[in-house]
Amino acid sequence: MTALLSTINLAFHYPRRPVVFNQLSFQLNRGDILTILGPNGIGKSTLLNCIVGGLTPTAGQLLMNNQPIDQLTVRDRAKMIAYVAQQTANQTALLVQDYVVTGRTPYLSFGQVPGVEDYERGEDALEKLGIIALKDQPLNTLSGGQQQLVTIAKALVQAAPLIILDEPTSALDFGRQQLILELIERLAADGYAIILTSHNPNHAFLLDHQVGLFAPDGHFTVGATQTLLTATALSQTYQADLKLVYVPELGRTICEMPHRLVSPN
Ligand SMILES: Nc1ncnc2c1ncn2[C@@H]1O[C@H](COP(=O)(O)OP(=O)(O)OP(=O)(O)O)[C@@H](O)[C@H]1O
Numbered sequence: 001m002t003a004l005l006s007t008i009n010l011a012f013h014y015p016r017r018p019v020v021f022n023q024l025s026f027q028l029n030r031g032d033i034l035t036i037l038g039p040n041g042i043g044k045s046t047l048l049n050c051i052v053g054g055l056t057p058t059a060g061q062l063l064m065n066n067q068p069i070d071q072l073t074v075r076d077r078a079k080m081i082a083y084v085a086q087q088t089a090n091q092t093a094l095l096v097q098d099y100v101v102t103g104r105t106p107y108l109s110f111g112q113v114p115g116v117e118d119y120e121r122g123e124d125a126l127e128k129l130g131i132i133a134l135k136d137q138p139l140n141t142l143s144g145g146q147q148q149l150v151t152i153a154k155a156l157v158q159a160a161p162l163i164i165l166d167e168p169t170s171a172l173d174f175g176r177q178q179l180i181l182e183l184i185e186r187l188a189a190d191g192y193a194i195i196l197t198s199h200n201p202n203h204a205f206l207l208d209h210q211v212g213l214f215a216p217d218g219h220f221t222v223g224a225t226q227t228l229l230t231a232t233a234l235s236q237t238y239q240a241d242l243k244l245v246y247v248p249e250l251g252r253t254i255c256e257m258p259h260r261l262v263s264p265n
Pocket residue numbers: 014017020038039040041042043044045046047
């Protein structure tokens with residue numbers, strides 16, 4: 001079977017800076033979820049940026065359906081990959097519904113304005129994310145978490161088979177985190193492939209698909225959550241003493257910090 005996305009021996013370094021990653025390979029098919037974990041500053045966003053074309057890998061290949069991604073036009077790439085960058089405050093005064101519908105740009109010809117169907121898709125996405133009530137509000141009047149949900153809605157209307165989410169839950173409360181993780185599961189069940197980054201290993205345990213784990217030396221390993229995420233691997237990754245606990249009520253393992261952060265004398 002042809003993989004939707006293949007990264008083959010990918011390497012990257014910023015100009016005059018050390019290597020961020022090297023010999024990085026993995027494949028992703030429709031229906032797959034890859035949760036990327038790793039310490040701060042290790043290269044998670046850089047890897048995503050290479051995949052979406054914001055950065056050019058210094059070595060290796062990136063293929064989409066066996067075709068080099070850099071041979072796709074910008075428009076075709078946008079039809080294949082929807083990308084939600086790490087959350088920063090968005091100062092645009094566009095109304096939420098008008099902003100979300102810009103996700104339809106790859107499907108519009110030059111100068112064509114979005115039509116009723118595009119707006120309906122936008123409303124659908126806002127409904128899915130539970131924020132339809134915000135549709136007439138200017139984006140720059142929303143909270144960080146609300147903006148994060150809006151940018152995910154924009155990615156959904158792009159209707160690309162690969163959705164890349166850089167820390168999609170970073171600004172969200174517990175309930176909204178659950179909503180996004182459920183949405184990711186539903187999208188995968190509908191045949192989308194999803195790559196997300198997270199600082200919370202429990203997101204990987206909850207999603208229970210594939211994990212991409214950056215070690216502190218930049219080495220990247222991909223595997224099934226249950227196999228790859230051992231207490232030793234996670235403690236090494238985060239340079240912390242972490243415990244894995246099986247919780248019968250949840251029917252799964254969770255990752256926790258030790259009971260006491262500082263032992264009593
Ligand atoms: N534009 C840039 N120029 C030079 N170095 C950069 C640039 N952007 C990032 N870096 C460096 O590349 C490395 C990887 O950064 P990246 O943002 O990919 O890490 P990350 O794993 O996403 O981090 P975090 O979890 O903190 O968001 C870091 O050492 C960072 O300082």
